[in-house]
Amino acid sequence: MALTMFIPIFISLFFAKRERGCRTFKRPGVDAFLEHMSKLYEVVVYSDQPPMYVEPVFERLNSRGTISHRLSRPATKYVDGKHYRDLSKLNRNPAQVIYLSAHALESCLQHENCVEIKPFKLEDKNDTQLLDLIPFLEYVAMARPSDIRTVLASYQGHDVAAKFIERSKEHQ
Numbered sequence: 476m477a478l479t480m481f482i483p484i485f486i487s488l489f490f491a492k493r494e495r496g497c498r499t500f501k502r503p504g505v506d507a508f509l510e511h512m513s514k515l516y517e518v519v520v521y522s523d524q525p526p527m528y529v530e531p532v533f534e535r536l537n538s539r540g541t542i543s544h545r546l547s548r549p550a551t552k553y554v555d556g557k558h559y560r561d562l563s564k565l566n567r568n569p570a571q572v573i574y575l576s577a578h579a580l581e582s583c584l585q586h587e588n589c590v591e592i593k594p595f596k597l598e599d600k601n602d603t604q605l606l607d608l609i610p611f612l613e614y615v616a617m618a619r620p621s622d623i624r625t626v627l628a629s630y631q632g633h634d635v636a637a638k639f640i641e642r643s644k645e646h647q
Contacts, residue, residue, distance in 0.1 A: 477516065477517045477571075478515070478516050478517070478571050478572070478573065478615070478616055478619075478623065479516060479517045479518075479519060479565065479567045479571060479572045479573070480512055480516040480517070480518050480519065480572075480573050480575060480612070481519045481521060481560070481562060481565065481572060481573065481574045481575070481588075482518070482519070482520050482521065482574075482575045482576065483520070483521045483522060483523070483560065483576050483577075483578075483582070484520050484521065484522045484529065484532055484533070484536065488501070488502050488505050488520070488536065488595070488605075499532055499535070500597055501535075501536070502595040502602060502604070502605060503600070503601075503602045503603070503605075504602075504603065504605045504606040505536070505605060506538075506539065507606065508605040508606060508608075508609065509536070509539070509541040509542065510539055510541050511609060512541070512609075512612060513541035513542070513543070515612065515613065515616035515617075516573075516612070516616060517543045517544075517567075518541060518542050518543050519542070519543060519544045519545070519546065519565065520533065520536065520537075520542050520544075520545050520546070521545070521546045521547070521550065521560060522546075522547050522548070523547070523548050523551050523558040523560075523582075524547060524548060525547065525548050526547040526548070526549075529547050533545045546564075550564050552564070552584060559582060559583065559584050560574065560576075560582055560583040560584065561583075561584050561585075562574060562583065562584070562585045562588055563584075563585070569585060569588060569624070570621065570622040570623060570624060571623060572585075572588050572623070573588060573590055573612075573615070573623060573627070574588045574589045574590065575590045575592060575608070576589065576590075576591065576592065577591070577592055577593065577594035577595065578594070587624040587627065587628065588623070588624060588627065589627070590608075590627060590630070590635050591635075592604050592605075592608065592635075604636075607636035607637075608635065608636050610636070610639060610640070610643075611635055611636055611639040614639065
């Protein structure tokens, strides 16, 4: 059974700048990251924006065919004026889903599936956040844990990429 990686587009993979319309900028390394992850995971991207707004961004992001599915606002759960990511709507075993996001804990209903990453800021030209996570995500995909949430719980409150490297060095 393949693991599923669920990633919101904006702030995690893209930055949107609203000046005379809306321009979007890809996070450094996003194409290489998605290409590599698509070999290990079922990659699902998401936005809480209406489909007509995000469709062009989805197309640009998936120019290499690395994304399995894309979801938009209808796939959220609306509570108290906010759209939440509800992983139960993915129709996937929650024990096999990773939610990778810059706002994971505040935007997802299933915190135990979350890997918090740093938000993408346009001015940070040296951003390597996605590429830094590859060793950890490769390890998880190869280990195929019966419940990924157990693995993620051991990294809670830590920079996952840095903690994984630290643990790897301890076991050498």
